[in-house]
Amino acid sequence: xxxxxxxxxxxxxxxxxxxxxxxxxxxxxxxxxxxxxxxxxxxxxxxxxxxxxxxxxxxxxxxxxxxxxxxxxxxxxxxxxxxxxxxxxxxxxxxxxxxxxxxxxxxxxxxxxxxxxxxxxxxxxxxxxxxxxxxxxxxxxxxxxxxxxxxxxxxxxxxxxxxxxxxxxxxxxxxxxxxxxxxxxxxxxxxxxxxxxxxxxxxxxxxxxxxxxxxxxxxxxxxxxxxxxxxxxxxxxxxxxxxxxxxxxxxxxxxxxxxxxxxxxxxxxxxxxxxxxxxxxxxxxxxxxxxxxxxxxxxxx
Amino acid sequence: xxxxxxxxxxxxxxxxxxxxxxxxxxxxxxxxxxxxxxxxxxxxxxxxxxxxxxxxxxxxxxxxxxxxxxxxxxxxxxxxxxxxxxxxxxxxxxxxxxxxxxxxxxxxxxxxxxxxxxxxxxxxxxxxxxxxxxxxxxxxxxxxxxxxxxxxxxxxxxxxxxxxxxxxxxxxxxxxxxxxxxxxxxxxxxxxxxxxxxxxxxxxxxxxxxxxxxxxxxxxxxxxxxxxxxxxxxxxxxxxxxxxxxxxxxxxxxxxxxxxxxxxxxxx
Numbered sequence: 232x233x234x235x236x237x238x239x240x241x242x243x244x245x246x247x248x249x250x251x252x253x254x255x256x257x258x259x260x261x262x263x264x265x266x267x268x269x270x271x272x273x274x275x276x277x278x279x280x281x282x283x284x285x286x287x288x289x290x291x292x293x294x295x296x297x298x299x300x301x302x303x304x305x306x307x308x309x310x311x312x313x314x315x316x317x318x319x320x321x322x323x324x325x326x327x328x329x330x331x332x333x334x335x336x337x338x339x340x341x342x343x344x345x346x347x348x349x350x351x352x353x354x355x356x357x358x359x360x361x362x363x364x365x366x367x368x369x370x371x372x373x374x375x376x377x378x379x380x381x382x383x384x385x386x387x388x389x390x391x392x393x394x395x396x397x398x399x400x401x402x403x404x405x406x407x408x409x410x411x412x413x414x415x416x417x418x419x420x421x422x423x424x425x426x427x428x429x430x431x432x433x434x435x436x437x438x439x440x441x442x443x444x445x446x447x448x449x450x451x452x453x454x455x456x457x458x459x460x461x462x463x464x465x466x467x468x469x470x471x472x473x474x475x476x477x478x479x480x481x482x483x484x485x486x487x488x489x490x491x492x493x494x495x496x497x498x499x500x501x502x503x504x505x506x507x508x509x510x511x512x513x514x515x516x517x518x519x520x521x522x523x524x525x526x527x528x529x530x531x532x
Numbered sequence: 533x534x535x536x537x538x539x540x541x542x543x544x545x546x547x548x549x550x551x552x553x554x555x556x557x558x559x560x561x562x563x564x565x566x567x568x569x570x571x572x573x574x575x576x577x578x579x580x581x582x583x584x585x586x587x588x589x590x591x592x593x594x595x596x597x598x599x600x601x602x603x604x605x606x607x608x609x610x611x612x613x614x615x616x617x618x619x620x621x622x623x624x625x626x627x628x629x630x631x632x633x634x635x636x637x638x639x640x641x642x643x644x645x646x647x648x649x650x651x652x653x654x655x656x657x658x659x660x661x662x663x664x665x666x667x668x669x670x671x672x673x674x675x676x677x678x679x680x681x682x683x684x685x686x687x688x689x690x691x692x693x694x695x696x697x698x699x700x701x702x703x704x705x706x707x708x709x710x711x712x713x714x715x716x717x718x719x720x721x722x723x724x725x726x727x728x729x730x731x732x733x734x735x736x737x738x739x740x741x742x743x744x745x746x747x748x749x750x751x752x753x754x755x756x757x758x759x760x761x762x763x764x765x766x767x768x769x770x771x772x773x774x775x776x777x778x779x780x781x782x783x784x785x786x787x788x789x790x791x792x793x794x795x796x797x798x799x800x
Binding site for chain 2: 258260261263267271277280329332333335336337340347351352354355356359361363366369370377408412466470489490493499510513517
């Protein structure tokens with residue numbers, strides 16, 4: 232028994248080397264290493280930094296919760312974080328509500344061979360330069376912009392509207408436009424998966440079209456709706472460009488705050504604490520929605 | 533026609549999606565410095581003015597280098613990861629793939645600051661190279677998503693037939709698998725290239741004193757007189773990205789047709 236141990240180990244190693252698992256690790260090794268070194272390690276670093284103390288030109292290795300206390304109790308930081316959450320929620324609601332009928336139309340009312348053309352049409356604006364699109368919204372909503380000059384030219388208003396640029400409204404409009412295609416695709420995919428005979432069965436059993444939609448289509452489309460909520464919510468809450476360019480001082484969001492702490496004030500520990508807080512908020516919201524999704528998949532009881 | 537009211541809503545929605553982009557060429561060719569109606573005449577001077585800016589050309593050159601390198605590296609990494617996740621089972625697969633795909637669900641500013649802190653801590657000089665490092669990180673998940681669907685539509689019996697006929701693992705990959713997933717590889721290259729070209733916040737944090745095209749555009753927001761030039765630049769960019777996307781979509785469909793799969797829609 233004991234004398235064969237070494238041999239056995241060798242064959243075990245040999246077997247492992249030829250096994251599926253080893254080949255899989257060999258394949259995934261390089262991208263995994265890249266992600267560990269350039270994503271895993273940096274994320275661990277800012278989590279560590281968020282518990283250290285900021286000294287003059289250096290970081291003091293004193294473990295503390297003071298950064299988090301500052302990030303969560305300081306009136307300024309707290310109001311910016313709450314605003315980010317609120318703006319992201321508003322953008323998500325608007326985007327998903329507007330997107331659902333479009334996804335439904337493409338899935339149910341467009342001939343199958345023309346669906347991918349429709350999806351292509353919907354995605355094109357998303358792939359054009361994001362900064363240019365933000366720039367365009369600034370131009371459209373500005374004091375002398377397209378909306379104001381157009382409305383004044385038509386004689387509808389006498390003075391330029393000022394509530395549409397450099398505030399939260401402008402941020403919501405711009406972001407809702409930017410993420411529209413992102414919301415349509417997951418809903419479309421979920422609607423495509425629905426077995427059409429279920430809908431016929433619903434109507435054969437005497438349900439109206441509206442009730443069939445409410446009781447069959449909508450619950451089955453819910454995983455897609457939740458996916459699009461997450462796909463819109465996560466990047467919007469951390470968006471930097473739009474609040475910086477069309478938000479004005481009233482529209483600043485958490486990414487602007489993080490940038491300020493890191494690049495202008497050089498306070499890495501506080502910047503890290505705000506970044507980690509933002510990341511936690513995103514994670515908590517995502518988990519809530521994933522939990523809701525699981526409830527939906529299990530079906531109503 | 534079915535769904536009349538629907539059709540009107542969807543058309544209105546498409547107008548909302550396209551309106552800003554349709555305004556671009558309108559004002560790029562408009563002979564006036566203020567972006568407002570009514571239009572005041574046709575001109576191509578803004579295109580000429582854009583072409584005369586040396587800082588713009590430098591930014592374009594940097595952006596092209598970064599985008600080409602990021603596309604090549606992230607597609608190469610994506611091929612390995614997609615092949616691993618579609619063909620092999622191994623312990624911790626979910627965790628490993630989850631970490632690689634994490635940038636998809638992480639706000640970009642967090643990727644940017646965490647990389648910045650580590651790179652500065654290691655004493656690395658910020659340059660185009662550090663921007664490439666960051667862009668590969670965010671492009672790889674998209675490359676994997678595209679390549680996974682390419683690898684999934686492969687018929688495994690083709691691969692086994694090649695082994696039976698005496699090919700090695702490597703030659704099977706080169707002769708059988710690679711040609712079949714080639715359309716996926718090309719569309720992954722194009723998508724990664726487009727994402728990198730358009731990415732602002734990571735470049736803003738990691739470029740140091742270098743500029744990229746989005747950084748250049750961002751810096752021009754402060755100058756009202758350069759708005760028409762940005763409009764001209766935007767028109768050129770939109771035209772380029774529509775051409776690139778049309779090529780990518782064409783290749784994706786041809787790839788699906790070749791492997792006999794059903795068309796299930798867009799890139800994502």
